[in-house]
Amino acid sequence: MGKTVDIIKEKRVVSQEVKDKIKSFNKIKKEILKCLEAGQKTIPQISAELNLPAETVTYNLMTLLKYNQIAVGEIDDMDEYYYYNLKQ
Amino acid sequence: MAYNYSNINDYDVLVIGGGIAGIEAALNLAYQGYKVILVEKDLSIGGKMIHLSKVFPTLDCAACITTPKVSETARHPNIKIYTYSEIKDIEKLGERYFTATLVQKPRYVTDACTGCQLCEEKCPVVVEDEYQWGLVGRKAAYIPFSIANPRIAAIDIENCTFCGLCEKVCAAGAIDFTQEEKRSTIVVKSIIIATGFNLFQSERLSYYGAGKFKNLLTSMQMERQLVPTRPYNNVLRPKDGKVPDRIAYVLCVGSRDKSLGNPICSQVCCMYSIKQAQLLMGALPMADVTIYYIDIRAFGKGFDEFYKQGVGMGVNFVKGKIANISEKENGDLILRYEDIDSGVLKEATHDLVVLSVGILTNPDFEKLFKTTPLLKDDYGYVRQVSELLSPSKTSIDGVFVAGTASGPMDIPDSILSAGAASTEASVYMKGGAS
Numbered sequence: 156m157g158k159t160v161d162i163i164k165e166k167r168v169v170s171q172e173v174k175d176k177i178k179s180f181n182k183i184k185k186e187i188l189k190c191l192e193a194g195q196k197t198i199p200q201i202s203a204e205l206n207l208p209a210e211t212v213t214y215n216l217m218t219l220l221k222y223n224q225i226a227v228g229e230i231d232d233m234d235e236y237y238y239y240n241l242k243q
Numbered sequence: 244m245a246y247n248y249s250n251i252n253d254y255d256v257l258v259i260g261g262g263i264a265g266i267e268a269a270l271n272l273a274y275q276g277y278k279v280i281l282v283e284k285d286l287s288i289g290g291k292m293i294h295l296s297k298v299f300p301t302l303d304c305a306a307c308i309t310t311p312k313v314s315e316t317a318r319h320p321n322i323k324i325y326t327y328s329e330i331k332d333i334e335k336l337g338e339r340y341f342t343a344t345l346v347q348k349p350r351y352v353t354d355a356c357t358g359c360q361l362c363e364e365k366c367p368v369v370v371e372d373e374y375q376w377g378l379v380g381r382k383a384a385y386i387p388f389s390i391a392n393p394r395i396a397a398i399d400i401e402n403c404t405f406c407g408l409c410e411k412v413c414a415a416g417a418i419d420f421t422q423e424e425k426r427s428t429i430v431v432k433s434i435i436i437a438t439g440f441n442l443f444q445s446e447r448l449s450y451y452g453a454g455k456f457k458n459l460l461t462s463m464q465m466e467r468q469l470v471p472t473r474p475y476n477n478v479l480r481p482k483d484g485k486v487p488d489r490i491a492y493v494l495c496v497g498s499r500d501k502s503l504g505n506p507i508c509s510q511v512c513c514m515y516s517i518k519q520a521q522l523l524m525g526a527l528p529m530a531d532v533t534i535y536y537i538d539i540r541a542f543g544k545g546f547d548e549f550y551k552q553g554v555g556m557g558v559n560f561v562k563g564k565i566a567n568i569s570e571k572e573n574g575d576l577i578l579r580y581e582d583i584d585s586g587v588l589k590e591a592t593h594d595l596v597v598l599s600v601g602i603l604t605n606p607d608f609e610k611l612f613k614t615t616p617l618l619k620d621d622y623g624y625v626r627q628v629s630e631l632l633s634p635s636k637t638s639i640d641g642v643f644v645a646g647t648a649s650g651p652m653d654i655p656d657s658i659l660s661a662g663a664a665s666t667e668a669s670v671y672m673k674g675g676a677s
Contacts, residue, residue, distance in 0.1 A: 159418065159419050160406075160410050161407075162420055163400075163421070169404050169405065173401075173403075176369070176370065180368075180369040180380070198484035209484070210457045210483070212484075213479070213480075213482065213483065214379065215380070218379050218381075222364065227476040234529070235485050236483075236484060
């Protein structure tokens with residue numbers, strides 16, 4: 156089968172909302188992955204370092220975990236927060 | 244009167260809805276030799292049950308029960324399944340037949356898909372995953388969930404950027420952006436309505452802060468946190484990823500409330516909350532779990548024992564009516580409630596609060612019929628015209644209702660109801676009383 160995507164491109168346009176969503180996810184993804192290059196961190200630590208709301212970090216970090224870009228480390232000494240690191 | 248059906252699809256029974264009631268009814272009829280067409284609006288059959296962790300009161304794995312039944316349905320030679328499809332414009336044709344329009348929506352992926360998920364891996368778009376109830380993202384090219392049936396990817400065309408990466412990496416050549424909606428006419432002798440239920444939208448209750456407070460979950464979101472294919476690595480708070488210590492359940496959210504238009508009991512909330520509480524105590528042994536209730540309705544076989552088992556495990560039951568919920572800066576939630584036994588207003592702080600949302604009718608069935616409407620009852624469910632003697636019978640001869648389309652019920656009752664509906668449909672098709 157040829158490139159059918161070229162056919163649909165002629166019929167539909169990508170909304171600005173979709174474009175913004177991709178831009179936002181890719182920006183946050185890049186920041187989280189860069190942040191973890193220095194070593195494992197908890198969600199509040201990533202949130203503080205990137206100055207992003209913790210819920211935004213949770214959502215995007217868990218999405219990266221789902222798609223195997225992040226690995227789960229140990230839980231902290233207070234048994235409250237897990238550490239996350241880059242998938243080797 | 245004779246009709247010529249030669250140029251249109253021909254089945255004996257149309258089952259609308261591929262949840263547990265729909266697949267049970269379809270299987271019962273298929274094993275009796277009837278040709279069944281099963282139409283499901285979602286990308287996979289299995290309904291809501293396939294997304295649950297365990298079932299009460301036995302704590303059997305829900306997916307382990309659903310998945311074999313789903314596979315059996317998909318493999319049965321007498322059943323033709325249409326997922327991501329809808330039924331419209333049903334009309335009676337003479338005394339014993341119905342015509343209907345089958346609308347197949349394009350998923351932009353053909354049956355050649357092997358379910359390898361390479362397209363999903365490469366897709367650059369991330370949107371909220373509705374199958375994880377918004378707790379995590381999914382791609383625009385995606386397999387709905389790991390045990391979906393059929394395990395075929397779909398393209399979320401509204402969120403697709405048409406980058407073409409999915410098509411480029413698909414070794415099976417299964418991506419097809421030229422797909423369009425298909426319509427066909429079918430003729431059947433009987434119809435089973437198994438359109439299921441909707442969950443109460445907790446955002447309607449502004450005084451609970453649903454949709455605003457991140458650590459306020461619905462019971463379905465907690466259900467997903469308790470399954471092996473959960474969105475997080477453990478049960479965690481969505482706001483900051485903290486392992487919760489103090490978890491609260493608020494029962495009767497959207498049920499037994501005339502002001503919300505749903506005065507009836509949802510029949511399952513007490514038990515699924517007690518089930519989740521027990522599972523939480525297994526997942527988080529140090530956690531305190533409190534259930535705020537008006538009264539516990541443990542009416543089924545083994546239900547009261549299940550409730551007592553929860554008490555024995557240390558679940559804290561508080562007879563209290565929640566007035567409102569507010570959020571602290573650290574994401575903890577403060578519940579203000581009336582302690583019903585003492586009549587005193589109290590406050591309690593919890594890390595995570597779960598709203599045990601009730602069951603509402605799914606009004607989709609109202610749009611199915613073109614001329615003669617299928618009547619509904621006082622609560623918006625499909626009307627059972629002979630509830631005591633023939634509970635599957637509806638206001639239209641030859642149309643039967645199965646499962647929660649007729650009212651709130653648990654899984655065993657849904658299966659029983661599907662058994663009744665399929666039997667009545669079978670008798671009807673053999674020319675017996677409808």
